[in-house]
Amino acid sequence: MEKAFASPSRYIQGKGVLKTGIKHIEKLGKNALLLCGNTTWKVVGEEFYETLKNNEFTVTRVGFGGESSMEEVNRVTEVAKTEGVDVVLGLGGGKVIDTAKAIADILKIPVVILPTIASTLKVV
Numbered sequence: 001m002e003k004a005f006a007s008p009s010r011y012i013q014g015k016g017v018l019k020t021g022i023k024h025i026e027k028l029g030k031n032a033l034l035l036c037g038n039t040t041w042k043v044v045g046e047e048f049y050e051t052l053k054n055n056e057f058t059v060t061r062v063g064f065g066g067e068s069s070m071e072e073v074n075r076v077t078e079v080a081k082t083e084g085v086d087v088v089l090g091l092g093g094g095k096v097i098d099t100a101k102a103i104a105d106i107l108k109i110p111v112v113i114l115p116t117i118a119s120t121l122k123v124v
Contacts (some may be wrong), residue, residue, distance in 0.1 A: 018048045018114065022055045028110040029087030030057050033080045035100050036091040037064040040116055045091055048114075060085060068095040073102045080107055092116055 012021050025032070032052060036045045041063070052059045060083045065072045080088065080103060088107070090100025091114040104111030 018044060019051050022051060025052075025087065025089070025112055026055065026057070028112065029085070031084060031086045032057050032059050032089050033076070033083065033085040033087070033103070034059050034061045034089045034091060035064055035076060035096055035103070036061070037066070037093075037096060040092040040096070044116055048091060064092065064096050064099065066095070068098040068102075072099055073106070077103050077106050085109065087112060089114060 010024060012024055014020070034045070034049060034052070041061070045061070049059055049061055060079065062076050062079050065075065076099065085107075086109055088100050088104040088109060088111045090097045090111065093115070097113050097115060100113065101111050
């Protein structure tokens with residue numbers, strides 16, 4: 001019976017990691033595409049964006065269209081190409097993360113996965 005195991009090359013977890021983990025992201029690139037939905041943007045995205053900017057990143061924020069599809073992957077990939085990004089940041093839930101991974105794979109650049117529960121919260 002064959003078994004396989006795959007894992008990311010680096011895994012960082014902890015309180016406040018969206019602020020303290022920047023040093024790990026900058027090793028991968030400084031011209032980032034930040035993909036996240038509107039709820040995640042309101043809950044943690046804006047602050048994360050400002051943290052990146054304050055650490056001398058160039059950040060292109062792209063709103064997630066709601067479904068992980070080839071249409072969405074292609075749309076955001078074109079933005080990434082236009083902006084010349086060197087790292088993709090997927091902030092949110094599973095659909096955003098899947099889309100970010102596909103974009104990075106197409107572009108052959110690093111991806112940083114930043115899962116949150118914010119993507120499932122209701123913002124009033």
